Amino acid sequence: MGTDNLQGAASGRPGGTAATMPADRFSMRTRRLLWVWGFLAIPILFYAIIRFYPTFQAFYLSMTNWDLVRPAKFVGFANYIKLFKDPQFWKVFRNTFTYLIIGTPLSLVIAFTVAFFLDRVRFMHNFIRALYFLPYLTTAAAMAWVWRWFYQPPPIGVINDVLAIVGIPQQPFIRSTDQALFSVMVTAIWAGLGFQVIIFMAGLRAIPTTFYEAARIDGLGEWAILRKITLPLLKPTTVFLVVFSSIAFLRIFDQVYNMTTNDPGGPLGSTKPLVLMIYQTAFGSYAMGYAAAQTVVLFTILLIVSLLQLWILREKK
Amino acid sequence: MRKSVLLAGLVAGFSTFAFNAAQAVEIEYWQYVFDTRVKAMDQLITDFQTKNPDITVKQVTFPYADYQTRVIAANMSGNGPDVMQLFYGWLDKFAAGGILQPLPADAFPHEKIEKEFFPIVSAMKRDGNYYGLPTAVRSLALFYNKKLFTEAGLDPSKPPQTLDEFVAAAEKIAKHDAAGNVTVAGSTLDMTGQDHQWWREVLVRQFGGEPYTDNDTKVTYNSEAGAQALKFYTSLQTEKKIGAAGFMDEGQAAFRAGKAGMTIDGTFRLGAFSTIKDFEWGVTELPANKDGLRSNYASYFANGIGAKTTGEELEASKKFLTYLTSPEAMAIWLKVVGELPALRSAALTDANLKDPIYGPFLKGLEYAHTTMFKDELGQRQNAIDMTNRVLLEGQSPEDSVKQAAEAEQEMIDAAKP
Numbered sequence: 163m164g165t166d167n168l169q170g171a172a173s174g175r176p177g178g179t180a181a182t183m184p185a186d187r188f189s190m191r192t193r194r195l196l197w198v199w200g201f202l203a204i205p206i207l208f209y210a211i212i213r214f215y216p217t218f219q220a221f222y223l224s225m226t227n228w229d230l231v232r233p234a235k236f237v238g239f240a241n242y243i244k245l246f247k248d249p250q251f252w253k254v255f256r257n258t259f260t261y262l263i264i265g266t267p268l269s270l271v272i273a274f275t276v277a278f279f280l281d282r283v284r285f286m287h288n289f290i291r292a293l294y295f296l297p298y299l300t301t302a303a304a305m306a307w308v309w310r311w312f313y314q315p316p317p318i319g320v321i322n323d324v325l326a327i328v329g330i331p332q333q334p335f336i337r338s339t340d341q342a343l344f345s346v347m348v349t350a351i352w353a354g355l356g357f358q359v360i361i362f363m364a365g366l367r368a369i370p371t372t373f374y375e376a377a378r379i380d381g382l383g384e385w386a387i388l389r390k391i392t393l394p395l396l397k398p399t400t401v402f403l404v405v406f407s408s409i410a411f412l413r414i415f416d417q418v419y420n421m422t423t424n425d426p427g428g429p430l431g432s433t434k435p436l437v438l439m440i441y442q443t444a445f446g447s448y449a450m451g452y453a454a455a456q457t458v459v460l461f462t463i464l465l466i467v468s469l470l471q472l473w474i475l476r477e478k479k
Numbered sequence: 480m481r482k483s484v485l486l487a488g489l490v491a492g493f494s495t496f497a498f499n500a501a502q503a504v505e506i507e508y509w510q511y512v513f514d515t516r517v518k519a520m521d522q523l524i525t526d527f528q529t530k531n532p533d534i535t536v537k538q539v540t541f542p543y544a545d546y547q548t549r550v551i552a553a554n555m556s557g558n559g560p561d562v563m564q565l566f567y568g569w570l571d572k573f574a575a576g577g578i579l580q581p582l583p584a585d586a587f588p589h590e591k592i593e594k595e596f597f598p599i600v601s602a603m604k605r606d607g608n609y610y611g612l613p614t615a616v617r618s619l620a621l622f623y624n625k626k627l628f629t630e631a632g633l634d635p636s637k638p639p640q641t642l643d644e645f646v647a648a649a650e651k652i653a654k655h656d657a658a659g660n661v662t663v664a665g666s667t668l669d670m671t672g673q674d675h676q677w678w679r680e681v682l683v684r685q686f687g688g689e690p691y692t693d694n695d696t697k698v699t700y701n702s703e704a705g706a707q708a709l710k711f712y713t714s715l716q717t718e719k720k721i722g723a724a725g726f727m728d729e730g731q732a733a734f735r736a737g738k739a740g741m742t743i744d745g746t747f748r749l750g751a752f753s754t755i756k757d758f759e760w761g762v763t764e765l766p767a768n769k770d771g772l773r774s775n776y777a778s779y780f781a782n783g784i785g786a787k788t789t790g791e792e793l794e795a796s797k798k799f800l801t802y803l804t805s806p807e808a809m810a811i812w813l814k815v816v817g818e819l820p821a822l823r824s825a826a827l828t829d830a831n832l833k834d835p836i837y838g839p840f841l842k843g844l845e846y847a848h849t850t851m852f853k854d855e856l857g858q859r860q861n862a863i864d865m866t867n868r869v870l871l872e873g874q875s876p877e878d879s880v881k882q883a884a885e886a887e888q889e890m891i892d893a894a895k896p
Binding site for chain 1: 544545547548551552572573575576577578656658660661662669671672723724725726727728729738854856857860863864867868871872
């Protein structure tokens with residue numbers, strides 16, 4: 163064992179002497195490959211057991227009626243048929259995509275605007291940047307509760323108090339089927355803003371200043387500089403943030419759950435995202451098979467969205 | 480047994496540590512995290528261990544949201560608790576999953592259970608076997624703020640006894656700002672609290688209906704009575720404006736803060752309300768209807784023995800469960816948690832019945848109903864949605880009740896094995 167390892171190590175090194183007894187059967191290249199795969203096998207095995215096996219298990223579970231306590235029975239596509247017929251699912255589906263389609267661009271536009279101007283601020287620059295980053299470091303649950311109290315109706319809601327002072331009628335916010343989703347979305351955007359601002363600023367700093375100097379000498383206006391230089395050169399950063407924030411919005415849970423604990427995803431399911439529906443189906447109703455089917459659907463959506471974004475990335479090269 | 484004691488005695492001469500290890504049977508007790516319950520159980524365990532020095536009980540707790548999953552997962556891996564607490568509504572699932580064993584009839588004879596406990600323990604019986612027994616039971620009552628009663632010109636020693644009086648008192652207490660927002664609620668309206676139980680088991684009956692039949696497997700509140708009950712409940716907010724859903728975030732928070740004249744809540748809230756210092760509060764029975772009909776919702780957490788517990792641990796578990804269902808354990812539980820003793824003899828004492836706080840809850844127990852939930856969270860959510868459809872979307876109570884009844888029936892049918 164010991165000698166084998168030594169030989170292997172030696173032969174793995176370029177130019178190592180590879181001429182000892184049984185290992186002769188393999189060429190140096192093969193042996194090196196064996197070593198590489200030998201080491202890679204550990205994380206691959208780990209990944210296969212911890213990640214891939216449960217994933218495939220979920221596919222199988224989604225075809226059963228497993229309820230955690232009784233043995234699972236194969237039911238074919240019954241769970242999927244039930245899911246696609248369930249109006250609740252389509253509502254949740256719509257909610258999830260509303261979070262994604264409105265949340266992602268909105269958060270990126272705000273983050274870019276902040277980063278763009280913050281980049282030019284010299285006065286207390288680091289302090290302001292730290293302030294923007296602070297929410298990102300705070301626990302989502304704690305923040306969600308603070309916002310939940312902000313949104314309260316009179317007499318305790320801060321936002322409604324402010325509205326009253328400026329003479330705007332009070333809003334129900336998270337007590338309304340129309341406003342609740344957007345109220346939660348604001349919290350989520352605010353929470354992720356600091357991270358996006360930092361990444362955007364790093365991207366902005368990476369653009370060589372010579373480009374700007376040349377453009378100014380040529381007499382380009384600020385707007386043209388932004389459109390022709392800053393935004394195109396910032397594309398890799400933007401694509402990264404789009405992927406990152408899309409996945410975050412598709413998997414939104416903490417904010418929704420904590421802001422609506424008494425009526426999770428409510429009122430009337432108007433804020434409920436897919437992940438919360440999965441959680442409730444699995445750990446509220448203990449319909450594990452049905453929950454697995456929902457998970458497979460979420461997995462498919464995430465896969466499609468990610469592949470789509472990878473494709474956009476590739477096209478850029 | 481005697482041999483092991485002898486041996487342990489010998490070893491004890493050398494090491495007290497070894498003595499403990501050799502002799503004590505350790506059993507695990509599981510419940511969910513709720514401050515007063517955990518404290519009460521600590522006291523009970525200490526007391527039990529003093530009386531049974533050969534048994535050690537280890538208390539393990541989990542957050543409520545995880546509790547059922549933990550029990551089920553632990554059972555599958557064979558590391559389940561020896562004695563565990565479970566909500567009566569989970570029994571179908573727990574019994575079907577082979578998590579509990581029937582209570583051994585030698586230690587817990589049926590005639591004794593049926594004679595001594597409140598009749599609601601029948602919810603723990605399946606196929607002729609009892610699967611658990613409660614230490615305490617809980618019922619609902621109307622809490623009222625005496626300070627707000629006095630300020631509104633009401634007599635704080637005469638809380639409302641009928642629904643009409645309840646509405647009248649609430650209307651007097653309620654205050655609104657210029658824009659019509661509630662600033663002080665006459666009564667809390669919080670379907671996410673206990674109001675869904677009030678609606679289901681009390682209001683529906685008081686308006687002449689019945690929420691379920693056939694052992695709670697058939698939903699029957701889709702009736703004139705059900706619609707009337709929902710109309711009454713929602714009109715408290717929409718017409719009489721005695722409160723608003725979501726006022727101060729939660730009903731109990733509003734009452735605690737002295738911003739609500741009345742609230743319907745359970746015995747389990749006594750511990751939390753006992754720390755209120757700003758005002759005096761009282762408790763009275765849930766209001767009756769015009770004909771004097773009263774109803775209540777009672778529930779309880781029972782203690783059962785794990786299916787995989789055998790031998791020495793089973794004997795120790797039987798002893799522990801016997802202790803948990805003894806009058807002295809119930810007295811400690813009542814004092815620390817505020818929940819009512821499950822034994823009639825321990826509950827219906829003169830002192831308890833005359834107690835201004837426990838009295839109304841105990842009276843409620845006599846005419847209480849216990850809903851046999853199939854999917855507790857789902858059925859609760861269904862009632863919340865039913866009310867919200869009327870309050871937020873303007874659906875008529877008739878349609879909303881019909882929709883809720885259909886959805887709930889589907890849920891109950893789906894839970895059938």
